[in-house]
Amino acid sequence: MEEGQIYHIYQNQKVFRLEDYKRESDLILARFLRKTAKYFFLVGALVLFIFFAPSIWYYLKGGVPTSISELLARTTKNAETVEVQVKPAYQPKFDASLPLENRLKIPTARIDTTINEATLDNYEEALRIGVWRVSDFGTPADRGKPLILAAHRFGYLKWSIPYRLKNSFYSLPKLKTGDTVEIIWRQRKYLYEVYKEEEGEEITDYSADLILYTCESLSSPVRIFRYARLLEI
Structure with a gap:
């Protein structure tokens, strides 16, 4: 290199224009939205499967809801064989200000529903709505x-997820010893x-003031029971 000579080396440099920047941002945003959509789709599909798979199983098997209902109905003894107890008045x-309809509320299990009346001859009509008070047994009063x-x-395939959560005993296993259950009966709160x-x-245990029960699963005769005493407050 001769003294006094200066050589300039130029490298190709990419010049970002505003349009290129916007295009790159749009691509990043699009990728993010696609991933987010896939995530929510998978989560939504999982939730739907958890809540509706049993009902779809009911539908495909045919007649299963009735047999499950029969299991629920047969769980109790004939009311005439249960000894009448003397309880405090x-x-x-x-x-x-309380509602006229009789209601059941279980905060722990997020159940908030109407108590439906039906005889043993048509108990299925009550179970299709939600909670059935087993006839010929007691009332809060x-x-x-x-x-x-x-x-x-x-529940049933036609039930929505919000309806299922409030009106079925899906979450009854969450109810633990020491938890409280509220019943509105003829405008009195028990x-x-x-x-x-x-x-x-x-x-x-037929000495309980309140007995709640549901089936454990679709293919098992096992039931889940909760026994409770009335609090005099």
């Missing part, structure tokens, strides 16, 4: 025999406390 005060409430755990959790094929 306690009754909560009448409150005209008449406690000579326990109040027994039964419901499907998985509060119960769970004292026993149990799984089996039949009710074992």
Whole structure:
């Protein structure tokens, strides 16, 4: 190199224009949205499968809802064989601001539903709506025999997810000893406390003031039971 000579070396440099920057940003955003959409699709599909698969199974098998209902109905003894107990005459005060319909509310399980009446001859009509008060047994006001409430755990295909969560006993296993159950009955609020959790094929304790039960699964005769006492408050 001769003294005094300066050589300039130029490299090709990419010049970003505003249009290129916007295009790159759009591509990044599009990729992000595609990934997000896939994620929510998978999560949504999983949720739908969890909640609707049992109902679809009902539909494909045909007649299964009725047999499950029959299992629920047969879980209790004949009311005439259950000894009538002498219970305290306690009754909560009448409150005209409470709803006229009889209702069940279980905060722990997020259940908030109507208590449906039906005889043993047409119990399925009540179970198709939600919770059934087993006929010929007690009520919150008449406690000579326990109040027994039964419901499907998985419900029916036509039920929406919000309806299923509030009106079925899908979340009954979440109800633990010490948790409370609220029942509105003829505009009086009755509060119960769970004292026993149990799984089996039949009710074992008819001394309870309130018995809640549902099927454990679609193919098992095992039921989930919760026994509760009335709180005098």
